[in-house]
Amino acid sequence: MDPEAVALVIVDISGYTQFIRFHRTTLPHAQEVTSQLLESVIDKASHPLVLNKLEGDAAFLYAALGDDPAAAARDIAGQVAGFFAAFHGRARDLSAGRAGCACDACQRIRDLQLKAVLHVGEASFRRIRQFEELAGEDVILVHRLLKNSVAAHEYVLMTESFHRLLGDAGAAWGEARVEAYDDLGPVAVRVSYPTASPGMADRTDSKGMPFVI
Numbered sequence: 134m135d136p137e138a139v140a141l142v143i144v145d146i147s148g149y150t151q152f153i154r155f156h157r158t159t160l161p162h163a164q165e166v167t168s169q170l171l172e173s174v175i176d177k178a179s180h181p182l183v184l185n186k187l188e189g190d191a192a193f194l195y196a197a198l199g200d201d202p203a204a205a206a207r208d209i210a211g212q213v214a215g216f217f218a219a220f221h222g223r224a225r226d227l228s229a230g231r232a233g234c235a236c237d238a239c240q241r242i243r244d245l246q247l248k249a250v251l252h253v254g255e256a257s258f259r260r261i262r263q264f265e266e267l268a269g270e271d272v273i274l275v276h277r278l279l280k281n282s283v284a285a286h287e288y289v290l291m292t293e294s295f296h297r298l299l300g301d302a303g304a305a306w307g308e309a310r311v312e313a314y315d316d317l318g319p320v321a322v323r324v325s326y327p328t329a330s331p332g333m334a335d336r337t338d339s340k341g342m343p344f345v346i
């Protein structure tokens with residue numbers, strides 16, 4: 134199969150494992166909460182983004198770049214900004230709805246955070262019945278980027294190749310960093326911290342871009 138030009142997006146919930154102790158009642162509540170939060174994010178995804186699969190507390194999405202890759206990249210960046218607002222909106226509701234449960238999972242919902250990694254490149258598609266599998270170096274890279282040197286638990290990280298597609302619209306976006314991987318070499322990225330200040334997740338510019346730093 135010929136590789137196709139695609140944008141690749143992973144959204145990942147920074148899990149409970151960092152800060153709660155699991156008891157028999159905590160675990161099912163933790164799973165319910167993370168499932169609902171992940172659902173709130175993927176419900177927000179629309180064309181050109183397609184959900185490929187769930188990977189634990191993460192979701193892997195892709196978009197065909199089509200005839201206008203720059204427009205697709207702007208659209209995707211705008212959708213990703215919306216993911217953060219949806220995530221925190223749902224977290225607020227869940228936290229209020231579960232205030233009566235004393236377990237760690239229900240008490241600490243507002244501590245959960247979201248990260249998103251965006252990349253453009255090529256992927257080969259293998260289709261088996263209703264399932265689609267994406268393969269290739271760029272698919273590996275976007276997954277590897279989840280492990281990085283960023284200290285924050287909530288951020289949008291995009292590779293320079295994604296960032297370049299945004300053109301002038303993305304000129305001032307994010308902090309330039311380099312992530313190094315033994316087998317993949319250095320990867321230039323940009324990182325933005327959309328919810329570093331209260332209310333930032335809801336703030337996007339006129340094009341719906343997550344231009345918050």
Ligand SMILES: [Zn+2]
Pocket residue numbers: 158159162231234235236237238239240
């Ligand atoms: Zn609970």
